[in-house]
Amino acid sequence: MGNRTIKRYVLQVAAFLLICLGVLSVYVVYLQSVAADGLAKNPLNQRSAQAEADIQRGSILDSEGRALAQSTQPGNRSYPMGESMAFVTGYFSEEIGSSGIEGYANRDLLGITEEVMRMGPVAQLFQSSRGNDVCLTIDSDAQQAAFDGLAGRRGAVVVLDVDTGAVLALVSSPSYDPNYLAGEWEAMLDREDSPLLNRALQGLYPPGSTIKPMIADIALEQGITDDHEVFECTGSLDVGGGSSIQESHGEVHGDVHLEQALVKSCNVTFGTLAMRMGAKPLKEGFQRFGFDKQTDGELQESASHLPDFLSLDMGDIAQVGIGQSMLLVTPMRMALLAAAMANDGVVMKPYMVQQVVSPTGVIVKEHRPTKWFEATTHSRANLLNEWMEEVVQKGTGTAAKVSGVKVTGKTGTAENPGGDDHAWFIGSAVIGSHRIAFSIIVENSGGGGEEAAPIARKIVLSLDK
Amino acid sequence: MNSKSWGLFAAPLGILLLGLGVLFLKQHTNGVFSLPQVAQEFGYLPWLLAAILLAALIQAMLLHSRPQPDAWLFPCAMLLSSVGIVMIARLKPALLVPQIRWLIIGMLVFLAMLRMGNILKKVTQYQYLIGLACIFLLCLPIFLGTEIGGSRNWLLLGPFRVQPSEFGKILLVFFLSAYLSDHRQVLSLPNFRLFFLQLPPLRFIAPLLLIWGIAILMFVVQKDLGAALLFFGIAVLMTYMATGNKSYVFIALLFFGVAAAVSYALFGHVRVRFDIWLNPWQDPGGMAYQVVQSMFSFGSGGVWGTGFAHGHPELIPEVHTDFIFAAVAEELGLIGSLLLMLIYALFFYEGIRIALGCREEGQIFLVAGCDIVFFLQAFIIIAGVTKFLPLTGITLPFVSYGGSSIVSCFILLGVMVSLSRKERNAHG
Numbered sequence: 095m096g097n098r099t100i101k102r103y104v105l106q107v108a109a110f111l112l113i114c115l116g117v118l119s120v121y122v123v124y125l126q127s128v129a130a131d132g133l134a135k136n137p138l139n140q141r142s143a144q145a146e147a148d149i150q151r152g153s154i155l156d157s158e159g160r161a162l163a164q165s166t167q168p169g170n171r172s173y174p175m176g177e178s179m180a181f182v183t184g185y186f187s188e189e190i191g192s193s194g195i196e197g198y199a200n201r202d203l204l205g206i207t208e209e210v211m212r213m214g215p216v217a218q219l220f221q222s223s224r225g226n227d228v229c230l231t232i233d234s235d236a237q238q239a240a241f242d243g244l245a246g247r248r249g250a251v252v253v254l255d256v257d258t259g260a261v262l263a264l265v266s267s268p269s270y271d272p273n274y275l276a277g278e279w280e281a282m283l284d285r286e287d288s289p290l291l292n293r294a295l296q297g298l299y300p301p302g303s304t305i306k307p308m309i310a311d312i313a314l315e316q317g318i319t320d321d322h323e324v325f326e327c328t329g330s331l332d333v334g335g336g337s338s339i340q341e342s343h344g345e346v347h348g349d350v351h352l353e354q355a356l357v358k359s360c361n362v363t364f365g366t367l368a369m370r371m372g373a374k375p376l377k378e379g380f381q382r383f384g385f386d387k388q389t390d391g392e393l394q395e396s397a398s399h400l401p402d403f404l405s406l407d408m409g410d411i412a413q414v415g416i417g418q419s420m421l422l423v424t425p426m427r428m429a430l431l432a433a434a435m436a437n438d439g440v441v442m443k444p445y446m447v448q449q450v451v452s453p454t455g456v457i458v459k460e461h462r463p464t465k466w467f468e469a470t471t472h473s474r475a476n477l478l479n480e481w482m483e484e485v486v487q488k489g490t491g492t493a494a495k496v497s498g499v500k501v502t503g504k505t506g507t508a509e510n511p512g513g514d515d516h517a518w519f520i521g522s523a524v525i526g527s528h529r530i531a532f533s534i535i536v537e538n539s540g541g542g543g544e545e546a547a548p549i550a551r552k553i554v555l556s557l558d559k
Numbered sequence: 560m561n562s563k564s565w566g567l568f569a570a571p572l573g574i575l576l577l578g579l580g581v582l583f584l585k586q587h588t589n590g591v592f593s594l595p596q597v598a599q600e601f602g603y604l605p606w607l608l609a610a611i612l613l614a615a616l617i618q619a620m621l622l623h624s625r626p627q628p629d630a631w632l633f634p635c636a637m638l639l640s641s642v643g644i645v646m647i648a649r650l651k652p653a654l655l656v657p658q659i660r661w662l663i664i665g666m667l668v669f670l671a672m673l674r675m676g677n678i679l680k681k682v683t684q685y686q687y688l689i690g691l692a693c694i695f696l697l698c699l700p701i702f703l704g705t706e707i708g709g710s711r712n713w714l715l716l717g718p719f720r721v722q723p724s725e726f727g728k729i730l731l732v733f734f735l736s737a738y739l740s741d742h743r744q745v746l747s748l749p750n751f752r753l754f755f756l757q758l759p760p761l762r763f764i765a766p767l768l769l770i771w772g773i774a775i776l777m778f779v780v781q782k783d784l785g786a787a788l789l790f791f792g793i794a795v796l797m798t799y800m801a802t803g804n805k806s807y808v809f810i811a812l813l814f815f816g817v818a819a820a821v822s823y824a825l826f827g828h829v830r831v832r833f834d835i836w837l838n839p840w841q842d843p844g845g846m847a848y849q850v851v852q853s854m855f856s857f858g859s860g861g862v863w864g865t866g867f868a869h870g871h872p873e874l875i876p877e878v879h880t881d882f883i884f885a886a887v888a889e890e891l892g893l894i895g896s897l898l899l900m901l902i903y904a905l906f907f908y909e910g911i912r913i914a915l916g917c918r919e920e921g922q923i924f925l926v927a928g929c930d931i932v933f934f935l936q937a938f939i940i941i942a943g944v945t946k947f948l949p950l951t952g953i954t955l956p957f958v959s960y961g962g963s964s965i966v967s968c969f970i971l972l973g974v975m976v977s978l979s980r981k982e983r984n985a986h987g
Contacts, residue, residue, distance in 0.1 A: 097923070100743075101915050103803045104927050107796050108911045111934055112904060118938065119900050121947050125857045126893035133858020138843050138851065141859040144871045216863075 151203045152225035154183050154195050156234045157262075157448065163196065163272075171196075175234060177269040178241035181292045182232050182446070185272040190279050195447070198392045199228045202450045202459070224453045231260035231448050239556035240265040240534075243549030248537035250293035252429040253553055256522065256529045258463035259433075259442030261393065263532075263553065266293040295389070296396040298422040299535055302508030302542070303359045304518045305417035307478050308431055310356055311470050312379035313367045314477075321477075324349050325363040333412040339365045342507060342541075353481045357489035359505060361416045368415025369408055376414060377403035383431055383469045384441060385423065392446045398423040418509060425533045428520045433531035434469035435479045436502065436522030441466045482521060486547075491519060493547035496554045500524040503550060505542035514538040519546035523554045530557065567634035568618065571641035575607070578645030578867060585868050603648075606659040613666050620673075621976070628673070629913055629979035635906045636972055639957035640965075642899065646886055647960050649868050651879045654960050661962040665969035672973025679925075679977060686737035690766065693730035694773055696723045700781055724786040725963040728932055729970055731770070731793060736924030738766060739801035743920065746802050767807075770794060771814060782828050785881075785939055785953030791815060792935045797928050801920075836949035849876055853944045856889035857896075864892025879960045881952045885944045899958075903937040906930075913979040926978050929971040 125133075133139065147169060154163040163183045166172045171186050173179065184194015192200060205225040233253075240251035244267040253263035268289040270282055282289050291297065313319045327347035331339045339361050341347070347360045355363035368376060380386070380400055388395040399422035401414065413419035426444070434441045443466035450459040469475075482502035485491045491503040503521025510516055519542050520533040532550055539545040586600065614637055621630045640662055648655045672679075682689070700723055705713045714721045739746070746764065771794050795811040798804075822829040831846055839847035839854070852875040859865065872878050872886035879886075888896040910930030917923045933956045940955050942948040954964040 097918065097920065099803065100800065100920060100923055103800045104911065104914055104923060106803075107800050107927070107931070108907070111796075111907070111931070111938070115900065115904055115907075115934075115938060118942055118945075118947055119897060122857070122888070122896055122900070122941070122945055123893060125854070125945055126860060126888065126896065127862055130858045130861040133855055134861065136855065136858070139855040139859065140874060141855060141871045144874070145865075145869075216866075 146204055146206075148223070149204050149206075150224045151186070152205065152227040152453070154199075154203070155227055155229045156232045156237075157230065157260075158234070159229070160234050162230065162232070162234070171272075173272040175238070176271045176273060178238050178265065179232075179234070180269045180272050181266045181294065182230065182237070182264050183272055185270075185275045187276040189276050195228060195230065195392060199447060199450070202226050202228050202447075205452070222453055226453070226458055227451045228447055229449045229451060230446050231255070231258075231262060232264070232446065233262045233557060235556040235559070236263040236553050237265060239263075239552045240549060241267065241269070243534075243552045244536065247539055248287055248293070249535050249539075250297055250425040251532065251534050251549065251553070252294050252425050253530055253532045253557075254429050254433050254444060256433040256437040256531045257442065259444045259466070260448070260463070261444055261446045262530060262557070264292075264294050264393075264446070266291070266297070293535075294425050295393055297424060297535070298396060298399055299425070299516055299518075299537075300419075300421055300508040300510055301417040301423050301428055302506035302516065302518050303361075303364075303417055304428055304431070304504050304506035304520045304533075304542070305414075305421070306356055306359065306364050307435055307482060307504055308379060308383050309364050309367055309415050310352055310481075311474050311478055312375055313352070313371060314474055315379075315470070316371050316375050318370050319352060319367060321352050324351060325355060325360070325366060327355075327360050327362040329362070331362040331365045331412065333365060333369065333409040335407065335409050337409050339412055339416065353484065356478075356481045356504070357484045359485075359490050364415045365412035366415075369412050373403040373406055373411060376411065383434060384467055385427060387467070389426060389444050393426070393444055395424055395426050398427050417506060425535050427533075428518070428535075429531055429533035431469070432482075432502075432504075432520040432522050432533060435475050435482060436529055436531050437475070438472045439468055439470040439475035441469050479522065486521065490543040491521070491547045491550075493543055494519065494521065494550040494554070496523070496551055496558070499554055499558060501550070501554060503547065505547060507541045507543075510538075512538060515540055517542040517545035519543070519550050521550060523550075523557075525554060525558050528557070530554075565618070565622075567631070568615070568637065571614075571634070571637040572611070574638070574641040574645055575611075578641075579607075579648060581867050582645075582648055603656050603659060606656055606663070607644075610659050610663050610666070613663060617666060617670060620670075628976050629909070631909050632906065632913075632972060632976055632979075633669075635902060635909065636957050636968070638902060639899075639906075642887070643883070643955075643958035643960070645867075646883055646958065647879055649890075650873060650883070650886055651960065654879060657962070658960050658965075661965040664962070665965045668966055669969040669973045669976075672970060673977050676977040679974060682733065684737070686734055686741065689730050689737065690734040690770065693727050693734055693770075696727040696730060697773070699723050719962070722961070722963040724783060724790075725967040726970075728786070728789060728793065729929075729967060729974075731790060732797070732925065732928035732932060732971075734770070735794060735797045736921050736928050739797060739924055740920040743801050746798075746804070767794065767798060768814075771811065782826075783952070784829070784832065784949075785943070785951035788939055788951050789932070789935050789953060792939075793928060793931055796931050796935075797924060800924060800927060832949050832951070836946060839946065849882070850944075850946055850950055852876075853882055853885040854946060856885040857945060860889035860892045860896075862893045864888075864890050864895055866890060880954060881940060881959065882944050883959050884941050884955055887958075900937075900941065903934065903956075907934045910934075910975055913975055917978060922978050926975050929975050932971055933968070 151165045153161050156162055161174055162179050163171060163173050173183055184196040186192040186196035203225045205222050236253055240263045249267050251263055251265040255262055268287050270289045326349055329341045329346040333339055341361050347358050350360055385398045385400055388397055401420040410419045414421055430441050443464045445461050448461055449457050452458050479502050482504055486494050486501045486503045490505040494501050494503050501523045503519055506518030508516040508518060517536040517539045522531040532553060534546040534549045536545045621628055621633060647658050700714055703714060705715050714723055795808060798807045823833055835847040835850055839850050843851040856872050867890050870889040872889045875882045875885055887899055907930055914923050914926035917926055936953055936956050939951060940953045943950040954961050956968050
């Protein structure tokens with residue numbers, strides 16, 4: 095009967111349609127597995143941004159738990175310390191994006207982790223509506239003291255804990271107020287003094303005389319001099335080719351030992367030493383002190399600019415010996431040089447995020463201090479650190495002296511093509527059980543002893559609580 | 560059979576309980592409950608309880624009436640409806656009570672359909688009347704229609720908005736099954752050849768061609784491409800079921816191809832739809848916004864989904880009607896979307912089983928036709944929101960929000976279930 099053939103046709107149609115559905119389901123599988131990642135991460139896909147907007151960002155706290163950035167209302171971020179902390183917290187805004195810790199620790203602040211994100215719906219069990227708090231190593235008092243010390247002048251300050259590498263202060267000036275940055279963005283971009291540039295990590299400057307402790311270390315390591323040799327400073331050093339190195343302010347130091355040369359910042363002595371040791375030991379010395387490295391993670395540093403030592407003529411080598419020539423370094427690098435001298439030659443890896451704490455108080459992440467490299471030996475570091483203490487006691491850095499606190503230092507007055515000399519001061523201090531190292535630069539302001547060293551004193555006082 | 564069929568009710572009940580529970584807890588993450596607010600939130604509860612009781616009553620009737628009708632399709636429909644309720648509660652809470660109300664109305668219509676089994680049989684005698692009624696219904700919006708969401712396929716009847724095409728498709732199935740069973744012999748005995756095509760005399764296929772053509776023409780004019788595709792698919796597949804003649808399929812595809820090419824050339828909205836399908840990334844923020852957002856839903860959902868009520872499907876405009884499948888895919892992931900497709904496949908399979916159990920040709924066509932309507936609708940909209948095929952707006956049966964859609968679904972379901980009983984009666 096005809097029914098049977100009809101039923102065969104019905105089955106054919108059914109089979110055809112089910113095959114179509116099978117093909118469609120294969121396509122859906124492709125869409126939600128293979129193609130899913132690309133679609134989820136498509137810049138036009140606002141879903142992850144929406145998911146983030148649903149979460150109240152955690153706070154950024156300083157080492158004593160004081161808020162540096164916090165969420166007041168949904169989508170609204172406030173920065174209680176404003177300008178002085180701008181390069182630590184960075185900014186966060188839908189219009190202009192994010193930077194600093196706000197950018198680096200974005201996922202921590204949202205409480206999102208890569209592992210949890212892969213867990214799909216189960217992740218919702220772990221996802222809190224409030225993100226984690228990020229606790230920094232920053233000491234707000236030191237930070238404020240450093241920022242006030244710069245007093246609006248262009249410059250930067252880095253303060254480190256030499257035992258751990260913890261960053262206690264990271265200041266760059268001029269700065270911006272992250273509370274209002276979104277509205278001032280265009281104006282900030284146009285300003286000539288670059289208020290958005292983090293000078294502490296990305297500013298590149300000639301180190302000037304602050305490089306001299308390292309030159310002394312290389313000279314001692316090479317055995318080309320000792321602490322008894324007497325250098326005769328006539329106020330000028332002929333470096334060949336008709337050029338010469340002068341002492342600043344036309345000074346004449348007369349007969350000096352290496353220690354006195356450092357304390358008085360004698361250009362003639364260090365120019366002589368550089369020429370005597372030659373290019374190769376200089377290059378190795380810079381590498382030993384980590385000038386070919388950069389801090390990373392939450393401390394994105396620019397690479398220092400070292401000359402091609404082996405092709406330098408004698409005049410340039412002598413210039414390198416007093417921190418000039420084509421040498422350009424970051425304030426962070428110079429803080430690490432001071433830290434090496436203060437910490438028996440050992441440099442700890444700098445970091446700023448101490449821990450990440452969940453809203454319920456669970457420590458999600460904790461930083462463990464790690465040794466980064468050994469710049470010099472125990473004995474040479476101690477010797478040079480003692481000499482640097484003399485710089486503060488009776489040399490060029492007396493403005494940094496704090497009674498009852500051991501402060502060491504080295505001033506620098508760096509010539510630069512941009513105008514007046516940059517004032518430098520790097521050094522260390524022992525405050526109670528803490529040992530800190532610092533580097534301070536005030537652009538185009540004059541002598542390091544007069545302009546930069548007083549800031550070191552303010553920082554030490556702020557930490558001496 | 561009995562206990563299993565009741566067990567099937569655990570799935571929709573579980574979905575309702577878990578889904579609405581999750582939504583309630585999500586509202587109160589801070590743990591603060593105030594009585595008036597909670598009472599207001601649970602305003603839907605009486606309606607929901609009424610719907611659940613009605614569903615249980617219907618299932619009890621199905622299980623206890625002798626001869627026993629099919630007791631699987633209705634729980635399947637309830638399962639899909641519960642997914643719909645939960646998703647609408649999550650996407651458009653304001654439409655939750657209306658949707659439950661439509662479900663209740665749908666189930667009452669379903670009950671009425673079960674009582675009218677004999678009338679169904681008689682009604683097929685007036686095939687041309689049905690055909691004319693179908694055409695009339697489809698033409699109605701051209702003269703009296705209102706354009707909503709870019710398609711002029713709505714009628715405003717007092718407070719109600721009715722989509723005549725939702726009911727036109729039922730009449731079409733009735734007409735085709737009656738016409739095809741009457742003329743099957745002539746239609747499948749070809750007596751003239753055109754190249755490799757074997758065709759019956761033109762006067763026999765004229766009504767078929769008429770209905771194909773009118774369906775397509777009208778929907779192109781009304782801009783309701785989804786329904787046009789659905790009507791066309793129903794007509795072609797049912798013709799093939801009756802004749803087994805592939806020439807019809809060929810002609811139909813040719814017809815479709817020409818119609819598509821012509822409407823692409825003539826009508827801006829057809830062209831736009833097609834171009835969006837070819838390259839949605841040309842205008843992702845404008846014309847292709849809906850499709851692109853829908854694709855993002857599938858991508859962001861991934862395999863496991865974002866978790867119910869934790870995704871952002873509300874970024875898709877009209878997500879609670881045509882795009883509800885994308886919302887399921889985003890929040891319940893690949894697992895959810897495949898399960899939903901599986902439910903439709905099972906529903907379809909069960910429908911075909913009922914069709915094959917019928918003895919009369921007309922009934923086979925009727926049941927299989929209704930089944931194909933469900934299947935095609937699900938297929939067309941799922942393929943559309945995934946950009947597998949060009950997007951054509953149509954509802955996902957039982958799941959999407961919409962009164963016309965829900966009621967017409969229950970009418971089709973009623974036809975299938977009541978015919979499942981008739982046949983076993985004949986067997987004794």
